Amino acid sequence: MxxxxxxxxxxxxxxxxxxxxxxxxxxxxxxxxxxxxxTFSVVDGEFPSGAQDADGWLITGSRHGAYEKHDWIPPLEKLIREIDQSGKPLIGVCFGHQIIAQALGGKVEKFDGGWSVGRTEYMIDDKPVALNAWHQDQVVALPEGARVVGSSDFCANAVLAYGDHIWTLQPHPEFEPAFIEGLINKRGRGVVPDEQLDEAAQALPLPIDNGDIAKQMVAFFKSKENS
Incomplete structure (x- = not known):
């Protein structure tokens, strides 16, 4: 697949x-x-010809905001709507989570509550899950048909599902602790409050559930393999 x-x-x-x-x-x-x-580097203007070019799709994170004016965002939103209509499985993570919501009629904005960085505890499908976060933007209004399947104390709309073919997450299951440590030291200082970065650094040795989410992501894709 x-x-x-x-x-x-x-x-x-x-x-x-x-x-x-x-x-x-x-x-x-x-x-x-x-x-x-x-990989299609859409941030650099490299797009597939359409939804049929893959069996399933995944949209990565980004330092950009979904609401920012970039030439590549409108065609990405169009592609998201095409993938949605095709019924092919689509997963979005962080920016991917946000741009899918925006493309389908929701709203994303810079959250006035500030940042979420490092190990964060969520309830996903009524189970506690610890994942790394790195974001200030949030989905603040849901598209029609979206349902909340995961949240944290900081982020109410942290995990969304649309029908049985779109699943999106605000946290980063692809970020291991070493990557978060790099972000703290090489991107965070001067952007994220030092107190939050220090707390995130202290939490680096604690366990996270990236492996469990990876299994869910693979199963999600494979559930639509022959459809």
Missing amino acids: EIGILRTGHSPDAMKDEFGNYDALFEKLLGGGGLTFE
């Missing part, structure tokens, strides 16, 4: 050699699940 990765941002230059770009993080996360991958 081939998954088209729509890359909407790039890893920080200072971290790319060690960790790879955002698509590489997802290939590592979902590796061994019987999936193959092709």
